[in-house]
Amino acid sequence: MFNPPHPGEVLRDGVFEGTDMTVTEFARRIGMSRVALSRVLHGAAAISPDMALRLEGALGTSAEMWLAMQADYDLWHARKTAPKVRRVRIKPTADEPPVLKVA
Numbered sequence: 001m002f003n004p005p006h007p008g009e010v011l012r013d014g015v016f017e018g019t020d021m022t023v024t025e026f027a028r029r030i031g032m033s034r035v036a037l038s039r040v041l042h043g044a045a046a047i048s049p050d051m052a053l054r055l056e057g058a059l060g061t062s063a064e065m066w067l068a069m070q071a072d073y074d075l076w077h078a079r080k081t082a083p084k085v086r087r088v089r090i091k092p093t094a095d096e097p098p099v100l101k102v103a
Contacts, residue, residue, distance in 0.1 A: 008039075008047070023038055052070075
């Protein structure tokens with residue numbers, strides 16, 4: 001995916017756009033602080049598994065969806081900013097058993 005949005009941006013646009021719901025009210029309803037929610041909405045903090053479960057209950061979405069969005073966002077940024085890593089396949093020598101077996 002090319003430049004995925006931060007899940008907080010998706011949350012901000014999907015929940016608050018065109019409504020009278022305030023960040024303070026939504027934070028109270030899902031049982032978290034306004035500051036913590038605001039940090040997520042502005043992309044300064046990640047969606048945690050706990051928050052994903054709270055959003056699942058409040059919005060009827062899945063926690064997995066929120067965590068997948070966060071993972072996509074994090075991985076895209078890691079690939080963009082990480083130094084080029086030399087990728088080397090590690091093969092066991094003849095006298096070593098394989099490290100990982102895939103069934």
